[in-house]
Amino acid sequence: MPSRPLAELQAQVGDTHRTATDLAIERGKVAEFARAIHDPADIYLDETAAKEAGYETIPAPPTFTRTAEFPRYVPDDEGFDLGFDPARVIHGEQAYEYERPLYVGDTLTGDTTLTDVYQRDGEGGGTMTFAVLETAFTDESGELVLTATGTSIETGQAISEGDE
Amino acid sequence: MSTAYAVGDTFTETTGPVDRADFVKYAGASGDFNRIHYDEPFVTDAGYDSVFGQGMFTAGVASGLVREVFGLHALAEFDTRFVAQVWPGDTLTTTVEIEAIDEGDDERRIEASVTVVNQDDEPVITGNAVAVQ
Numbered sequence: 001m002p003s004r005p006l007a008e009l010q011a012q013v014g015d016t017h018r019t020a021t022d023l024a025i026e027r028g029k030v031a032e033f034a035r036a037i038h039d040p041a042d043i044y045l046d047e048t049a050a051k052e053a054g055y056e057t058i059p060a061p062p063t064f065t066r067t068a069e070f071p072r073y074v075p076d077d078e079g080f081d082l083g084f085d086p087a088r089v090i091h092g093e094q095a096y097e098y099e100r101p102l103y104v105g106d107t108l109t110g111d112t113t114l115t116d117v118y119q120r121d122g123e124g125g126g127t128m129t130f131a132v133l134e135t136a137f138t139d140e141s142g143e144l145v146l147t148a149t150g151t152s153i154e155t156g157q158a159i160s161e162g163d164e
Numbered sequence: 165m166s167t168a169y170a171v172g173d174t175f176t177e178t179t180g181p182v183d184r185a186d187f188v189k190y191a192g193a194s195g196d197f198n199r200i201h202y203d204e205p206f207v208t209d210a211g212y213d214s215v216f217g218q219g220m221f222t223a224g225v226a227s228g229l230v231r232e233v234f235g236l237h238a239l240a241e242f243d244t245r246f247v248a249q250v251w252p253g254d255t256l257t258t259t260v261e262i263e264a265i266d267e268g269d270d271e272r273r274i275e276a277s278v279t280v281v282n283q284d285d286e287p288v289i290t291g292n293a294v295a296v297q
Binding site: 029032033035036037038039041043054055059061062063066067069070071086087088089090091092093094095096097098100101 | 179228231245
Protein backbone atom coordinates (compact mmCIF):
# COMPACT_ATOMS: atom_id res chain seq x y z
CA MET A 1 0.00 0.00 0.00
CA PRO A 2 1.19 3.53 -0.71
CA SER A 3 2.16 5.53 2.37
CA ARG A 4 0.07 8.55 1.38
CA PRO A 5 -3.18 9.08 -0.50
CA LEU A 6 -2.43 10.09 -4.09
CA ALA A 7 -4.57 13.26 -3.80
CA GLU A 8 -2.34 14.53 -0.99
CA LEU A 9 0.71 14.18 -3.23
CA GLN A 10 -1.00 15.59 -6.31
CA ALA A 11 -1.90 18.70 -4.34
CA GLN A 12 1.84 19.45 -4.23
CA VAL A 13 2.38 19.23 -8.02
CA GLY A 14 3.66 22.54 -9.34
CA ASP A 15 5.11 23.56 -5.97
CA THR A 16 8.72 24.69 -5.92
CA HIS A 17 10.99 24.50 -2.88
CA ARG A 18 14.58 25.57 -2.36
CA THR A 19 16.28 22.22 -1.77
CA ALA A 20 19.99 23.13 -1.92
CA THR A 21 21.89 26.17 -0.71
CA ASP A 22 25.60 26.94 -0.64
CA LEU A 23 26.41 23.83 -2.65
CA ALA A 24 30.11 24.66 -2.98
CA ILE A 25 31.86 22.53 -5.57
CA GLU A 26 34.97 21.52 -3.67
CA ARG A 27 38.12 19.98 -5.11
CA GLY A 28 38.36 17.18 -2.52
CA LYS A 29 34.73 16.18 -2.93
CA VAL A 30 35.09 16.11 -6.71
CA ALA A 31 38.15 13.83 -6.43
CA GLU A 32 36.40 11.42 -4.07
CA PHE A 33 33.25 11.38 -6.20
CA ALA A 34 35.29 10.68 -9.36
CA ARG A 35 37.01 7.76 -7.63
CA ALA A 36 33.69 6.42 -6.29
CA ILE A 37 32.23 6.24 -9.82
CA HIS A 38 35.40 4.54 -11.13
CA ASP A 39 36.36 7.55 -13.27
CA PRO A 40 39.47 9.01 -11.60
CA ALA A 41 40.40 10.94 -14.78
CA ASP A 42 43.24 13.47 -14.61
CA ILE A 43 40.84 16.35 -15.32
CA TYR A 44 38.98 15.61 -12.05
CA LEU A 45 42.15 15.37 -9.96
CA ASP A 46 44.68 17.81 -11.37
CA GLU A 47 44.17 21.46 -12.28
CA THR A 48 46.98 21.52 -14.84
CA ALA A 49 45.57 18.47 -16.63
CA ALA A 50 42.10 20.03 -16.61
CA LYS A 51 43.38 23.26 -18.17
CA GLU A 52 45.40 21.37 -20.77
CA ALA A 53 42.20 19.56 -21.71
CA GLY A 54 40.47 22.91 -22.29
CA TYR A 55 38.60 23.35 -19.01
CA GLU A 56 38.66 26.59 -16.97
CA THR A 57 39.68 24.56 -13.94
CA ILE A 58 38.83 21.14 -12.48
CA PRO A 59 35.32 20.20 -13.67
CA ALA A 60 32.87 18.00 -11.74
CA PRO A 61 31.50 14.70 -13.11
CA PRO A 62 28.09 14.88 -14.90
CA THR A 63 26.17 13.39 -11.95
CA PHE A 64 27.99 15.34 -9.22
CA THR A 65 24.97 17.38 -8.10
CA ARG A 66 23.72 14.18 -6.46
CA THR A 67 25.82 15.49 -3.54
CA ALA A 68 23.15 18.16 -2.92
CA GLU A 69 21.57 15.55 -0.62
CA PHE A 70 24.25 16.05 2.05
CA PRO A 71 22.63 17.66 5.10
CA ARG A 72 24.98 20.66 5.03
CA TYR A 73 23.41 21.86 1.76
CA VAL A 74 19.78 21.14 2.64
CA PRO A 75 17.83 24.12 4.03
CA ASP A 76 16.06 23.66 7.37
CA ASP A 77 12.58 24.02 5.89
CA GLU A 78 13.37 21.26 3.45
CA GLY A 79 11.15 20.73 0.43
CA PHE A 80 8.55 18.16 -0.30
CA ASP A 81 6.85 15.86 2.15
CA LEU A 82 6.06 12.87 -0.03
CA GLY A 83 6.07 10.48 2.92
CA PHE A 84 7.81 7.76 0.87
CA ASP A 85 9.05 4.77 2.90
CA PRO A 86 12.86 4.60 2.42
CA ALA A 87 12.79 0.79 2.43
CA ARG A 88 10.48 0.80 -0.59
CA VAL A 89 11.83 3.72 -2.60
CA ILE A 90 13.69 3.08 -5.80
CA HIS A 91 15.14 5.55 -8.23
CA GLY A 92 13.45 5.05 -11.59
CA GLU A 93 15.07 7.58 -13.88
CA GLN A 94 17.47 10.49 -13.81
CA ALA A 95 17.98 13.06 -16.56
CA TYR A 96 20.34 16.02 -16.86
CA GLU A 97 20.46 19.02 -19.14
CA TYR A 98 23.71 20.97 -19.05
CA GLU A 99 24.23 24.64 -19.89
CA ARG A 100 27.97 24.44 -19.21
CA PRO A 101 30.44 22.22 -17.30
CA LEU A 102 30.25 22.48 -13.53
CA TYR A 103 33.55 23.68 -12.02
CA VAL A 104 35.38 23.57 -8.70
CA GLY A 105 34.78 27.02 -7.20
CA ASP A 106 31.13 27.21 -8.32
CA THR A 107 28.56 27.59 -5.57
CA LEU A 108 25.12 26.39 -6.58
CA THR A 109 21.57 26.90 -5.39
CA GLY A 110 18.95 24.25 -6.15
CA ASP A 111 15.24 24.90 -6.62
CA THR A 112 13.09 21.81 -7.03
CA THR A 113 9.64 21.60 -8.62
CA LEU A 114 7.39 18.56 -8.25
CA THR A 115 6.31 18.24 -11.89
CA ASP A 116 4.25 15.03 -11.78
CA VAL A 117 2.84 12.37 -9.45
CA TYR A 118 1.06 9.23 -10.64
CA GLN A 119 0.40 5.62 -9.74
CA ARG A 120 0.65 2.36 -11.64
CA ASP A 121 0.08 -1.26 -10.75
CA GLY A 122 3.50 -2.92 -10.64
CA GLU A 123 3.92 -6.48 -11.90
CA GLY A 124 5.87 -7.63 -8.89
CA GLY A 125 5.67 -4.69 -6.51
CA GLY A 126 1.99 -3.84 -5.83
CA THR A 127 0.82 -0.26 -6.42
CA MET A 128 3.73 1.95 -7.41
CA THR A 129 3.72 5.71 -6.78
CA PHE A 130 5.89 7.86 -9.07
CA ALA A 131 7.11 11.36 -8.24
CA VAL A 132 8.99 13.47 -10.80
CA LEU A 133 11.20 16.17 -9.29
CA GLU A 134 12.98 18.75 -11.44
CA THR A 135 15.83 20.73 -9.88
CA ALA A 136 17.30 23.85 -11.47
CA PHE A 137 20.85 24.52 -10.24
CA THR A 138 21.99 28.13 -10.60
CA ASP A 139 25.37 29.69 -9.90
CA GLU A 140 26.29 32.77 -7.83
CA SER A 141 25.26 35.10 -10.65
CA GLY A 142 21.87 33.42 -10.95
CA GLU A 143 22.71 31.72 -14.25
CA LEU A 144 21.34 28.23 -14.85
CA VAL A 145 24.15 25.65 -14.87
CA LEU A 146 22.16 22.44 -15.15
CA THR A 147 18.73 20.94 -14.66
CA ALA A 148 18.43 17.57 -12.94
CA THR A 149 15.17 15.60 -13.19
CA GLY A 150 14.68 12.53 -11.04
CA THR A 151 11.84 10.03 -10.85
CA SER A 152 11.38 8.39 -7.45
CA ILE A 153 9.19 5.33 -7.14
CA GLU A 154 7.63 4.05 -3.94
CA THR A 155 6.94 0.39 -4.53
CA GLY A 156 4.11 -1.53 -2.86
CA GLN A 157 6.63 -4.08 -1.59
CA ALA A 158 10.25 -5.03 -2.19
CA ILE A 159 10.90 -5.59 -5.89
CA SER A 160 11.47 -9.31 -6.35
CA GLU A 161 13.15 -10.04 -9.64
CA GLY A 162 12.01 -13.17 -11.40
CA ASP A 163 8.76 -13.42 -9.42
CA GLU A 164 6.62 -11.70 -12.03
CA MET B 165 36.48 19.01 -29.12
CA SER B 166 36.19 18.53 -32.85
CA THR B 167 36.35 14.77 -32.89
CA ALA B 168 34.64 13.19 -35.89
CA TYR B 169 31.88 10.69 -35.21
CA ALA B 170 29.83 8.48 -37.51
CA VAL B 171 26.45 6.89 -36.91
CA GLY B 172 27.05 3.38 -35.64
CA ASP B 173 30.33 4.19 -33.89
CA THR B 174 30.39 2.18 -30.67
CA PHE B 175 32.46 2.66 -27.53
CA THR B 176 32.54 0.24 -24.59
CA GLU B 177 34.07 0.02 -21.15
CA THR B 178 33.88 -2.73 -18.53
CA THR B 179 33.87 -2.04 -14.79
CA GLY B 180 34.05 -4.47 -11.91
CA PRO B 181 33.11 -6.86 -10.55
CA VAL B 182 31.59 -4.31 -8.18
CA ASP B 183 30.97 -5.14 -4.54
CA ARG B 184 29.51 -3.76 -1.31
CA ALA B 185 32.57 -1.55 -0.81
CA ASP B 186 31.74 0.24 -4.09
CA PHE B 187 28.22 1.01 -2.85
CA VAL B 188 29.59 2.24 0.50
CA LYS B 189 32.17 4.46 -1.24
CA TYR B 190 29.46 5.90 -3.47
CA ALA B 191 27.23 6.52 -0.43
CA GLY B 192 30.07 8.40 1.24
CA ALA B 193 30.90 10.40 -1.88
CA SER B 194 27.32 11.22 -2.92
CA GLY B 195 25.44 11.58 0.36
CA ASP B 196 22.92 8.87 -0.59
CA PHE B 197 22.76 6.99 2.71
CA ASN B 198 19.64 4.92 2.05
CA ARG B 199 20.27 1.70 4.01
CA ILE B 200 19.06 -0.50 1.17
CA HIS B 201 22.52 -0.04 -0.37
CA TYR B 202 24.70 -1.22 2.55
CA ASP B 203 22.70 -2.58 5.51
CA GLU B 204 22.12 -6.31 4.94
CA PRO B 205 19.77 -6.97 7.94
CA PHE B 206 17.70 -3.91 6.94
CA VAL B 207 17.27 -5.02 3.32
CA THR B 208 16.57 -8.66 4.08
CA ASP B 209 13.87 -7.53 6.55
CA ALA B 210 12.46 -5.40 3.73
CA GLY B 211 12.28 -8.48 1.51
CA TYR B 212 15.35 -8.15 -0.72
CA ASP B 213 17.93 -10.91 -1.18
CA SER B 214 20.84 -8.56 -0.49
CA VAL B 215 21.93 -4.95 -0.66
CA PHE B 216 22.10 -3.49 -4.17
CA GLY B 217 23.85 -0.55 -5.77
CA GLN B 218 22.55 2.98 -6.00
CA GLY B 219 21.15 3.63 -9.47
CA MET B 220 23.24 6.79 -9.47
CA PHE B 221 26.38 4.74 -8.77
CA THR B 222 25.83 2.91 -12.05
CA ALA B 223 24.85 6.16 -13.80
CA GLY B 224 28.15 7.57 -12.54
CA VAL B 225 30.04 4.60 -13.94
CA ALA B 226 28.29 5.15 -17.29
CA SER B 227 29.09 8.87 -17.18
CA GLY B 228 32.80 8.00 -17.26
CA LEU B 229 32.55 6.62 -20.79
CA VAL B 230 30.19 9.43 -21.88
CA ARG B 231 32.78 11.96 -20.67
CA GLU B 232 35.55 10.12 -22.50
CA VAL B 233 33.59 10.02 -25.76
CA PHE B 234 32.20 13.58 -25.83
CA GLY B 235 34.02 15.69 -23.24
CA LEU B 236 32.13 17.84 -20.74
CA HIS B 237 32.00 20.99 -22.88
CA ALA B 238 29.95 19.28 -25.57
CA LEU B 239 27.75 17.20 -23.25
CA ALA B 240 24.25 18.73 -23.33
CA GLU B 241 22.02 15.92 -22.05
CA PHE B 242 22.50 12.67 -20.14
CA ASP B 243 19.48 10.49 -19.29
CA THR B 244 19.40 7.17 -17.48
CA ARG B 245 16.57 4.74 -16.71
CA PHE B 246 17.29 2.20 -13.99
CA VAL B 247 15.76 -0.99 -15.39
CA ALA B 248 17.28 -3.60 -13.06
CA GLN B 249 19.27 -3.67 -9.87
CA VAL B 250 23.05 -4.04 -9.63
CA TRP B 251 24.02 -6.71 -7.09
CA PRO B 252 27.35 -7.31 -5.36
CA GLY B 253 29.56 -9.33 -7.73
CA ASP B 254 28.10 -7.89 -10.94
CA THR B 255 30.38 -6.83 -13.77
CA LEU B 256 29.13 -3.79 -15.67
CA THR B 257 29.71 -3.08 -19.35
CA THR B 258 28.81 0.38 -20.61
CA THR B 259 28.18 0.96 -24.32
CA VAL B 260 27.80 4.33 -26.03
CA GLU B 261 26.57 4.09 -29.61
CA ILE B 262 26.21 7.06 -31.96
CA GLU B 263 22.64 6.98 -33.25
CA ALA B 264 22.16 10.27 -35.10
CA ILE B 265 24.15 13.29 -36.20
CA ASP B 266 22.36 16.49 -37.17
CA GLU B 267 24.45 19.10 -38.93
CA GLY B 268 23.16 22.55 -38.11
CA ASP B 269 24.32 25.87 -39.54
CA ASP B 270 26.86 26.51 -36.80
CA GLU B 271 26.66 23.46 -34.61
CA ARG B 272 26.44 19.71 -34.79
CA ARG B 273 24.09 17.71 -32.55
CA ILE B 274 25.11 14.13 -31.82
CA GLU B 275 22.68 11.68 -30.23
CA ALA B 276 23.89 8.47 -28.64
CA SER B 277 22.35 5.59 -26.76
CA VAL B 278 23.92 4.69 -23.44
CA THR B 279 23.40 1.21 -22.02
CA VAL B 280 24.89 -0.67 -19.10
CA VAL B 281 24.54 -4.46 -18.99
CA ASN B 282 25.61 -6.97 -16.35
CA GLN B 283 27.67 -10.14 -16.86
CA ASP B 284 24.55 -11.98 -18.09
CA ASP B 285 24.05 -9.30 -20.76
CA GLU B 286 20.92 -8.04 -18.98
CA PRO B 287 20.43 -4.26 -19.17
CA VAL B 288 20.61 -2.45 -15.82
CA ILE B 289 20.59 1.03 -17.36
CA THR B 290 19.18 2.25 -20.65
CA GLY B 291 19.65 5.87 -21.56
CA ASN B 292 20.81 8.55 -23.93
CA ALA B 293 23.39 11.26 -24.24
CA VAL B 294 23.35 14.31 -26.50
CA ALA B 295 26.45 16.28 -27.41
CA VAL B 296 26.49 19.63 -29.18
CA GLN B 297 29.71 20.69 -30.92
